[in-house]
Amino acid sequence: MANKPDWSKEEQAVQAVQMAFDLSNDIQRAFRVSAAIQNMTTSDMVRKVLELPYQKTRARPRLTITLKDEDFELLARKYGLGPQDRATIRQRVSEDLQVFARNYLTESE
C-alpha cells in the first residue's frame, strides 16, 4: 500500500480497545477461576472483592447433567451399548466423570 494516510491516532484507539478486550477477558477468567476454587458463584466473588454482602458458600454444590434423547444415542454409540440401556449408559458416564476428576486432581497437585 503506497502513501498510506496518517491514521495513527485512530490506530491507537483500535489498539486501546484491543487491550481493553484482553484485560476484561483476563478479569473475567480470574473471577471465574477464583470463584470455582472458593466454591462460590462468580457474582458472589465479585461482591466479595467489592466488600458487598455475599453468600459464603454455595448452598448445595452439585454436579448434574441432563441427558437428552440424542445425548443417549451419542453416548450409546460411544460405549457400544443400545440407546435404551440408559442405566448402563448413566453408569458409564459416572465412571468417565470420576476418571476425569481423579486425573484432574492428580495433575493439579
Next chain:
Amino acid sequence: MDIQTLTLALGDSTHAGRRFDVMPITGDEPVLQVTVSGAEETPVYLTVTDTQILCLAYLFDEQELNPERLNELHENMLRLSVPMPLSSLGKTGDHYVVYGALSPTSGAAEIMQELVTLAENAIDLLQTFEDYLA
C-alpha cells in the same frame, strides 16, 4: 460527547427497551465496555477520538476458524458488510470484529442506537458464520 458524559448518559438510559451496563476500562486511552440487555454475550467496546466514536464487538479469532474455508469466509464477510445496518466487518490483530463509527458530535440517542444495532448484528453474525468455525 466525551467518555465521562457518555458513561453517565448510558447508565441512566434505556433505548428501544434495552438497558446498558457500562464498565470503564482504564488505560492509555479510556475505553467503555457496554453490555446491552438482551445481547449480553456480545459486549461492545467504545472509545472516543478527535475524529470519531468507535464502537466495536469481537466475533472470533483466526485460530478458531477452519483454515480451508478462510477465503470463502472473507468473501462472505465483504459481501455482507455492505447491506448490514450501521455496522461493518473488519479485523484487528487476530480478531475478527464488527464495528460502527459515529461522528464525535453524535448525541446519546444515536450512540445508543448504534450500540443496540451493533450488539444485535454481532449475535446474528456469530450464528451466520458458525459453519466456518473449526
